[in-house]
Amino acid sequence: MKKRIFALLSVLCLTVGMFGACGKTNDTNVTPGETTATVAPSSEERGDGPATTTPEPTATTAPTATPEPTATPVPTATPEPTKAPAAAPGELTYDFNDLTYNTSYGTTYTVLDDGSISLQYDGLYQEIKLALPQTLDMSYCTGVSVKMKSEIGNLAVKLYDESFAEVAVTYDGKTNGIADKYITPDPASKVAGIGLMACDNDMTDYSLFDATVYSVTFTMKEGWDSGTPAPTATPIPVDPDDTGIWENNADISWIDPSKPMIAFTFDDGPVGTADTATSIRIHNALAASGQHATFFYWGNSLNKATEAEVKRAYDMGFEIGNHTHSHQDLSKLTADKITDEIMKQADKLTAITGLEHFLVRPPYLSTNTTVKNTVREPMINCSIDSKDWAGATAEQIMDTINSQKKDGAIVLMHETYTSTATAMETLIPQLVAEGWQIVSVSELFKAKGLELKDGQVYSNAR
16 A cells, blocks of 8 residues: 555656746746747757758737828819908099099080199080099999089089990089089999089070089998909109299290180101192191191001101291100000100100200090100190091081180190191181181190199190
């Protein structure tokens, strides 16, 4: 029994020793309970070649998640041209230096230095139309006020849209001194211009009609769109020796200032010096009666073939004027282009006459603030439009001038029409026989003792 127990204990001890040997590792520094990789013998230890390092297997990196596609950003819309911000409530007041001539019928007017406009009419329904510098939305307008004085007869004030169709009018424009007249426009309309019209049916002598309009004011509600105003041109630097007064060297020794006088002007030449040319017929009609006129020449008609006409007119004592180089609407040009139009033509006229300064007739009679700030000569409009450009016959031209003639008037004509030349051959001697003196523009103002100023527009000498 003792031997069996001893044998069992011996087997048990042997088994425990075997298990103890299986628990040893090659890394004696490893703490029990940790697991290490078994190191294989090197090739040198095995005796089978040079040592090479067998890299440990790199742990396989978990695949990186493919990022979801980034949404393509929506293209940013290109901003529209910037407009002036919506305006607060207020009043837009324009004087007549701010407005641009559009058209007129039988109206004599002068824009004065203070921005008011002096009006004379010869008959019922004669009118002048002027454009605002911007189009105004009447849905934001609560009323329009026109400051005026018209003590003799009723003056109508009209509002026009962008196509110059009438959208509002007040006829009761007769005043006792300076007063405000009011118009309430249709809120669905847009206003781009105003009109001033003689409308007194009771007047028997329209030569007495005289009115002055000082300003027009639009009262606007909050939120009206002021639009983008045209940039104001920088005025051309003025010679410090330039007084701004036209140096009027006209010879008026032949003029009797006690007698009525009228200035004849002829645009769009030269056309040439053939005996049958309309220009030469007009020259000859003036010379035969000892009268003068102003001829406004433009560059595209002035060349080697026609410059002899300019020299002839100058030698005959007629005034030479500047009608620009290419007959563009100056009110639609920049200051630099306006200067170019005036100076190119002035250089041509200087080469022929030796003169340096010339009165300017703006094409289409169109001016605005930029033009006035840029042109350093007086600009000549008219008080009588012969309408020869509109196809008027010789008889109609004579009737227009005879019915509207006034002492100090300026007449617009063109030397390019046969009807005009024919009218002059009859009208000039007729007017002289009646005691009228037909003169150039510079002669008219000098004989009247009136100054011409640079950058100002003149339609008569009254």
